[in-house]
Amino acid sequence: MYITGIGRTPFGKLPNTLTELAIKAAHVALTDADLEAKEIDCVYVSNFCAGPTQKQLHLNSLIVNALEIVGVPSIRIEAACASGGAALHQALTRLDEKKFILVIGLEKLTNDPQQAISGISMASHRDLDQANGLIFPAAYALIADVYMRKYNLTVDDLTSIAFKNHQNANLNHNAHFYNKTVTRDMITNSAIVASPLRLYDCSPLSDGSCALVLTKQKRNKRDVAVVASALRSGPLSLTQMADLTTFSSAVKAAKDAYAMADLSPKDIDLAAVHDCFTIAEAIAMEDLGFCSKGYAKNMIRKNQTSLKGRLPINTDGGLKADGHPIGATGLAQIFELVTQMRGEAGTRQVNNAKYGLSHNIGGTGGTAAVHILKKEMK
Amino acid sequence: MYITGIGRTPFGKLPNTLTELAIKAAHVALTDADLEAKEIDCVYVSNFCAGPTQKQLHLNSLIVNALEIVGVPSIRIEAACASGGAALHQALTRLDEKKFILVIGLEKLTNDPQQAISGISMASHRDLDQANGLIFPAAYALIADVYMRKYNLTVDDLTSIAFKNHQNANLNHNAHFYNKTVTRDMITNSAIVASPLRLYDCSPLSDGSCALVLTKQKRNKRDVAVVASALRSGPLSLTQMADLTTFSSAVKAAKDAYAMADLSPKDIDLAAVHDCFTIAEAIAMEDLGFCSKGYAKNMIRKNQTSLKGRLPINTDGGLKADGHPIGATGLAQIFELVTQMRGEAGTRQVNNAKYGLSHNIGGTGGTAAVHILKKEMK
Numbered sequence: 001m002y003i004t005g006i007g008r009t010p011f012g013k014l015p016n017t018l019t020e021l022a023i024k025a026a027h028v029a030l031t032d033a034d035l036e037a038k039e040i041d042c043v044y045v046s047n048f049c050a051g052p053t054q055k056q057l058h059l060n061s062l063i064v065n066a067l068e069i070v071g072v073p074s075i076r077i078e079a080a081c082a083s084g085g086a087a088l089h090q091a092l093t094r095l096d097e098k099k100f101i102l103v104i105g106l107e108k109l110t111n112d113p114q115q116a117i118s119g120i121s122m123a124s125h126r127d128l129d130q131a132n133g134l135i136f137p138a139a140y141a142l143i144a145d146v147y148m149r150k151y152n153l154t155v156d157d158l159t160s161i162a163f164k165n166h167q168n169a170n171l172n173h174n175a176h177f178y179n180k181t182v183t184r185d186m187i188t189n190s191a192i193v194a195s196p197l198r199l200y201d202c203s204p205l206s207d208g209s210c211a212l213v214l215t216k217q218k219r220n221k222r223d224v225a226v227v228a229s230a231l232r233s234g235p236l237s238l239t240q241m242a243d244l245t246t247f248s249s250a251v252k253a254a255k256d257a258y259a260m261a262d263l264s265p266k267d268i269d270l271a272a273v274h275d276c277f278t279i280a281e282a283i284a285m286e287d288l289g290f291c292s293k294g295y296a297k298n299m300i301r302k303n304q305t306s307l308k309g310r311l312p313i314n315t316d317g318g319l320k321a322d323g324h325p326i327g328a329t330g331l332a333q334i335f336e337l338v339t340q341m342r343g344e345a346g347t348r349q350v351n352n353a354k355y356g357l358s359h360n361i362g363g364t365g366g367t368a369a370v371h372i373l374k375k376e377m378k
Numbered sequence: 379m380y381i382t383g384i385g386r387t388p389f390g391k392l393p394n395t396l397t398e399l400a401i402k403a404a405h406v407a408l409t410d411a412d413l414e415a416k417e418i419d420c421v422y423v424s425n426f427c428a429g430p431t432q433k434q435l436h437l438n439s440l441i442v443n444a445l446e447i448v449g450v451p452s453i454r455i456e457a458a459c460a461s462g463g464a465a466l467h468q469a470l471t472r473l474d475e476k477k478f479i480l481v482i483g484l485e486k487l488t489n490d491p492q493q494a495i496s497g498i499s500m501a502s503h504r505d506l507d508q509a510n511g512l513i514f515p516a517a518y519a520l521i522a523d524v525y526m527r528k529y530n531l532t533v534d535d536l537t538s539i540a541f542k543n544h545q546n547a548n549l550n551h552n553a554h555f556y557n558k559t560v561t562r563d564m565i566t567n568s569a570i571v572a573s574p575l576r577l578y579d580c581s582p583l584s585d586g587s588c589a590l591v592l593t594k595q596k597r598n599k600r601d602v603a604v605v606a607s608a609l610r611s612g613p614l615s616l617t618q619m620a621d622l623t624t625f626s627s628a629v630k631a632a633k634d635a636y637a638m639a640d641l642s643p644k645d646i647d648l649a650a651v652h653d654c655f656t657i658a659e660a661i662a663m664e665d666l667g668f669c670s671k672g673y674a675k676n677m678i679r680k681n682q683t684s685l686k687g688r689l690p691i692n693t694d695g696g697l698k699a700d701g702h703p704i705g706a707t708g709l710a711q712i713f714e715l716v717t718q719m720r721g722e723a724g725t726r727q728v729n730n731a732k733y734g735l736s737h738n739i740g741g742t743g744g745t746a747a748v749h750i751l752k753k754e755m756k
Contacts, residue, residue, distance in 0.1 A: 017505075043611075051429040055508060057500040058458040061614040061744030065503075070618075071630055073609045074745070075464050078454045080436040086453050094471060122435040125443075127395075130433060231451045233421075236439040240448075252449055366439030367452070 001095050002223040003373070005033025005213030006335045011323030012176040013110040014207040018054055019066045021106045025209035025328075026067055029102070033213040037067045040213075041098040043074040046087035046105035047327035049119035054108055063104060080123035080362030081276060082231075084330020085369025088212065089231045095216040105328035106209035116205050120326070123363040125237035136276070137202060139238050139364050141194035144279035146244040148196065151294035153282060155196060159187045160300050161278040162200045162320055168307060169317025171348035176206045176323030201278040206323030210331040212338075218376070224338045227355075228263075228372035230256035234365040247365030250287040254359070257370040258289075261355075265289035268372070269353040270340055271311065272333035274361040275318040284359050285313070288370070312350045315340060330360035330369060341375040379473050380601040381751070383411025383591030384713045389701030390554040391488040392585040396425075396432055397444045399484045403587035403706075404445055407480070411591040415445045418591075419476040421452040424465035424483035425705035427497035432486055441482060458501035459654060460609075462708020463738030463747025466590065467609045473594040483706035484587035494583050498704070501741040503615035514654070515580055517616050517742050519572035522657035524622040526574065529672035533574060536656040537565045538678050540578045540698055543653060546685060547695025549726035554584045554701030579656040584701030588709040590716075596754070602716045605733075606641075606750035608634035612743040625743030628665040632737070635748040636667075639733075643667030646750070647731040648718055649689065650711035652739040653696040662737050663691070666748070690728045693718060708738035708747060719753040 007028025009021055016024070030037055043064055051057045060074035079086035084105040091103045109116035121130050129139065147153060166182035169175035182200065190199035215223070234249030235241045242248075258264055265288060273284035282296035290311055291299050299305055305313040316322040316336040319329060337356035339345050356373045385406025387399055394402070408415055421442055429435045438452035457464035462483040469481045487494035499508050507517065525531060544560035547553035560578065568577035593601070612627030613619045620626075636642055643666060651662035660674035668689055669677050677683055683691040694700040694714040697707060715734035717723050734751045 049429060049435060051427060051497070051500050052433075052435075054504065055430075055496075055500050056504045057427060057430075057456060057497075058502070058614060058741055058744050060457050060464075061611050061740065062503065064611040065614050065618060065744075070613060071610055071626065074457075074611045075468060075609070076456045078435060078456055079438050079452075086438075090453060090468065093475070097471070118433075119429070119435075122429050122433050124436070125440065126432065126434045231453070232449055233439050233442040233452045235448060236436060236443050240443060248449065362439065363436055366436050366443075 001092055001226045002215050002218050003212050003226060003338050004215045004219050004223045005029040006338050007032055008174060008210040008332060008335050009208050010174045011206040011208035011325055018050060018056060018106055018108050019062060021209035022063045022104055023066050025211040026102060026104055029211035029213050035100060035213060037069050040069060040072060040100050040102045042094060042101045043072055044087045044091040044101065044103045045074065045076040046083040046331065047076060048078055048080060048083050048107060049122065052119035052122065053112060053115045079367040081326050082330060082360045082362035082367040082369050083327045085360030086231055086367060088331060088334065088371065089229045089369050091214055092226060092229045095214060101214040102211060103214060103331060104209065104211040105331040107325035107327040108207045109205040110207050113205055128237035128239045134238060137194040137197060140277040140279055141197045143244045144196050147279060150245060153297045157297050157300045158201055158278040159184055161281045162187045164306050165275065165314050165318040165320040168315050168348055169321030172316045172322060175317045175321055176204055177317065177321040197277055203276045203319035203324040206325040208323060208325035208328045210328040210335050212331055212334055222342050224341050225374040225376055226371060227374045228257035228260035230370045232368050234368060236363060236366040238364055246283060247287055247361060247368060249365045249368035250359060250361060253368040253370040254288045257372050261372045263355060263372065268311065268355050268357045270337060270350055270356040271313045272336055273313055273359040275314055275320045276324060288359055307348055307350060315348050315350060333358040333360060334371065337373050341373060379470055379604045380593050380596050381590050381604060381716050382593045382597050382601045383407040384716050385410055386552060386588040386710060386713050387586050388552045389584040389586035389703055396428060396434060396484055396486050397440060399587035400441045400482055401444050403589040404480060404482055407589035407591050413478060413591060415447050418447060418450060418478050418480045420472060420479045421450055422465045422469040422479065422481045423452065423454040424461040424709065425454060426456055426458060426461050426485060427500065430497035430500065431490060431493045457745040458740030459704050460708060460738045460740035460745040460747050461705045464609055464745060466709060466712065466749060467607045467747050469592055470604060470607045473592060479592040480589060481592060481709060482589040483709040485703035485705040486585045487583040487703065488585050491583055506615035506617045512616060515572040515575060518655040518657055519575045521622045522574050525657060528623060531660060531675045535675050535678045536579055537562055539656040539659045540565045542684050543692050543696040543698040546693050546726055547699030550694045550700060553695045553699055554582055555695065555699040575655055581654045581697035581702040584703040586701060586703035586706045588706040588713050590709055590712055600720050602719050603752040603754055604749060605752045606635035606638035608748045610746050612746060614741060614744040616742055624661060625665055625739060625746060627743045627746035628737060628739060631746040631748040632666045635750050639750045641733060641750065646733050646735045648715060648728055648734040649691045650714055651691055651737040653692055653698045654702060666737055685726055685728060693726050693728060711736040711738060712749065715751050719751060
């Protein structure tokens with residue numbers, strides 16, 4: 001199974017409609033794959049909350065109409081912020097029947113931020129979390145608080161994560177925070193959103209779209225192989241979690257993915273992890289086995305996850321600074337891994353990445369999708 | 379591929395939460411399959427608009443938590459009113475990897491009818507339809523008007539469809555309109571919703587849930603085989619339709635399904651079609667090839683689609699009278715076909731049905747799913 005085409009829009013506050021975003025990303029991906037839309041056999045659409053925020057459901061139909069390929073089977077997948085990973089997972093299982101599958105993720109959040117915030121809260125448990133005011137910044141603040149006390153992670157470590165991701169985003173012209181200098185002081189002095197998390201610990205509301213073209217057979221040497229695709233569920237509510245410092249869904253999905261690919265965490269050269277809040281990147285590093293539990297801080301302090309480190313993480317800036325147009329996010333992670341593995345990442349290029357891993361989380365771990373990509377040498 | 383367990387709640391105005399509805403339907407289906415929840419490998423969730431109406435997305439996680447099978451891969455599918463058919467279609471493609479898949483559809487619409495109506499409109503094109511007030515009763519009224527002029531279908535024919543479906547629902551203790559006598563006079567004298575459609579031409583807002591357990595290998599003689607599963611897309615907006623008297627998605631999906639099963643429309647003994655409005659049942663009969671274009675009226679006038687007719691349609695009462703809890707609807711069609719093919723339909727039992735067909739439509743044909751079931755004789 002291969003990714004043979006990738007395309008995306010910039011992420012940020014964009015003037016475009018959902019339809020326009022979809023067309024842009026799809027056409028870049030199709031051009032990249034040297035295919036015409038009519039050659040696509042099947043379309044998977046990833047979107048989280050266009051119903052509540054844009055008054056538009058039935059996006060599977062909207063998008064085949066926008067691409068002028070009406071008739072083609074098309075399905076929309078929603079799994080909160082893991083919608084992109086879930087859609088890719090689902091699409092990959094259809095490659096035995098279909099020649100070319102387009103997976104397209106999109107979200108529009110900035111035109112009505114209040115509706116967006118209300119929509120995003122629907123990824124949590126309505127009775128157990130939403131009704132108690134446990135919106136995501138609050139939930140992740142509780143997680144951060146428990147984690148930091150237990151494992152001696154400091155505010156300075158969280159700042160390092162944000163700082164690194166903003167630096168990476170400054171090398172990514174598609175990023176929400178491209179061309180924005182963010183200093184450590186700006187991060188540590190930013191407004192408290194939910195203590196200990198400050199504004200710069202939180203990913204933004206972004207608009208954007210990302211598309212991938214999948215194929216069973218390798219077509220050319222720029223194609224990148226998918227060697228593992230795993231999806232797991234976890235507790236929906238924070239109140240259902242036995243341990244706030246780890247996401248069981250991600251641990252299970254990672255274990256599945258390593259087994260499928262016959263790899264261990266040591267084999268991974270590059271990762272895109274779900275840093276919806278800075279604390280989530282630290283937890284992801286441990287859930288994925290990149291270090292032992294509680295030792296993310298060591299990797300952070302040694303700069304091991306920076307572009308020049310031993311395991312670069314979120315080279316595009318991550319959700320934090322590339323942006324988080326929810327339905328597109330899980331696919332944008334793959335876009336970045338493919339870009340890196342093709343050697344097309346320009347000033348943020350990582351050297352010699354053979355295996356790349358993506359980690360896409362819904363809510364506080366209600367869903368997790370993990371994919372492993374491989375650069376084939378010939 | 380087999381359906382080895384079925385379960386549903388009654389449809390109607392129910393006091394239950396989404397979680398309660400899911401648990402009820404799932405446990406009936408699991409009991410029917412003689413399985414425990416922990417034996418389920420994968421869960422597909424069909425829901426249309428719990429985001430806008432119940433402020434709850436991420437239902438894939440909600441439901442595995444409710445069933446206490448956290449960890450199991452779970453995905454939510456949305457394709458407007460065809461969500462159930464789309465979820466079943468998707469789940470069937472996973473049976474090579476999974477032993478038992480639970481497909482569960484659910485919707486809650488009656489607790490806030492205004493929100494429900496607003497949510498339902500999101501199945502149409504926001505700019506081309508919603509913005510112009512083209513809500514579904516209006517859209518189907520235009521369709522009915524064009525169809526009736528072109529093919530000389532009468533108001534009396536539409537009344538016959540509603541009357542038959544209400545009669546069938548009166549034999550179905552789970553139906554929204556069970557135990558409600560509906561006469562032809564009540565139908566023809568009911569309030570005009572959008573001319574020519576009156577109140578009794580329209581399906582109701584219902585709450586409800588339906589669950590199916592799928593398995594690759596036949597386990598016992600009550601299992602019913604799935605011999606075709608097809609999904610196609612069509613125009614999302616009424617303004618994108620070349621012909622208002624047919625749904626191209628349904629025609630294509632039916633053609634795919636007959637080819638997969640190596641059957642023709644003549645082989646079908648029993649059908650569950652998407653009668654969101656009475657006119658839709660007439661169009662479905664033609665789109666599925668049960669009669670030539672424009673001749674649904676003949677089948678209707680000869681009572682060929684009644685319980686004792688040559689091709690009983692909507693033996694459970696259909697969307698019209700069994701009810702239309704959107705995410706559950708496409709699965710409830712399968713529930714009825716399986717019940718009939720097992721010979722467990724009681725007073726509404728149809729004789730000797732070998733092949734049953736379900737037809738599930740999203741919006742005005744933006745999505746269509748067609749499935750064909752087979753009763754194996756041994």
